[in-house]
Amino acid sequence: MKKLVISSGAGISAESGIKTFRDADGLWENYPVMDVASHEGFLRNPALIHQFYNERRLQLQGAQPNAAHLGLVELEKDFDVRVITQNVDDLHERAGSANVLHLHGELMKVRSMRHPERIYQLPCDQLTDKGLTTTVDTRDPYGDPVRPHIVFFGESVPEFEPAVGLVQQADILVVIGTSLVVYPAAALLQYARRGTEVYYIDPNPASVPSWVHVIPKKATEGVADLIKLLRNQ
Numbered sequence: 001m002k003k004l005v006i007s008s009g010a011g012i013s014a015e016s017g018i019k020t021f022r023d024a025d026g027l028w029e030n031y032p033v034m035d036v037a038s039h040e041g042f043l044r045n046p047a048l049i050h051q052f053y054n055e056r057r058l059q060l061q062g063a064q065p066n067a068a069h070l071g072l073v074e075l076e077k078d079f080d081v082r083v084i085t086q087n088v089d090d091l092h093e094r095a096g097s098a099n100v101l102h103l104h105g106e107l108m109k110v111r112s113m114r115h116p117e118r119i120y121q122l123p124c125d126q127l128t129d130k131g132l133t134t135t136v137d138t139r140d141p142y143g144d145p146v147r148p149h150i151v152f153f154g155e156s157v158p159e160f161e162p163a164v165g166l167v168q169q170a171d172i173l174v175v176i177g178t179s180l181v182v183y184p185a186a187a188l189l190q191y192a193r194r195g196t197e198v199y200y201i202d203p204n205p206a207s208v209p210s211w212v213h214v215i216p217k218k219a220t221e222g223v224a225d226l227i228k229l230l231r232n233q
């Protein structure tokens with residue numbers, strides 16, 4: 001089976017009602033990014049960060065995977081599909097994708113601030129707060145405070161190397177719904193081997209090298225087109 005690697009960003013979840021970051025009325029227009037998504041912001045005002053990700057989590061609970069997430073699952077019949085996502089939502093998993101690597105962490109998880117390897121999926125009975133929300137006072141079973149399992153600006157991206165490994169093995173690479181401005185994620189494209197077919201689905205695509213086949217459509221329509229294209233090859 002050919003290896004099909006997907007690299008998704010916020011745009012794939014837009015049609016599920018989750019706001020992107022940099023579009024008009026995007027999250028970073030309404031919240032100061034360095035307050036709610038940076039390492040320094042977290043040190044400065046951790047309560048605000050807990051509140052911000054609590055809100056995101058509650059919103060995610062009400063959202064459903066869309067036809068683009070589901071279309072990628074459909075492709076698993078014909079391809080060895082691996083998803084690399086910058087998204088912290090769990091919509092790829094809920095759609096049924098078997099292999100999902102989260103470059104920027106996961107919204108439905110928190111981790112111990114003292115022992116980062118202790119990761120808790122929310123809701124979690126072992127925490128002092130048993131629902132989907134956490135505060136600076138939430139403690140894990142060892143009495144340690146927790147923080148969102150999110151990669152903040154200013155922190156390393158531990159999943160980047162495994163992601164590069166996947167892209168290097170790709171026969172086909174499909175980039176979906178990302179502005180390609182946040183590094184190192186935006187650099188993944190450059191690791192495709194020569195001869196790899198590369199597609200980029202985005203209604204407002206960033207500029208990309210000429211060997212990338214751009215599908216300038218929303219994710220749901222673009223993935224439907226992609227499925228047809230790949231089946232007719």
Ligand code: OAD
Pocket residue numbers: 008009010011012014015020021022023026037086087104151152153176177178179180181182201202203204205206217218219220
């Ligand atoms: P951006 O908000 O930067 O870009 C969203 C992209 O989605 C844009 O290129 C839009 O044109 C496109 N888009 C909008 N609607 C779409 C639709 N219906 N279908 C397909 N595409 C659509 O989001 P990312 O590139 O994912 O990091 O942002 C990268 C990182 O920046 C995020 O992971 C986040 C943020 O800071 C962290 O929070 C760590």
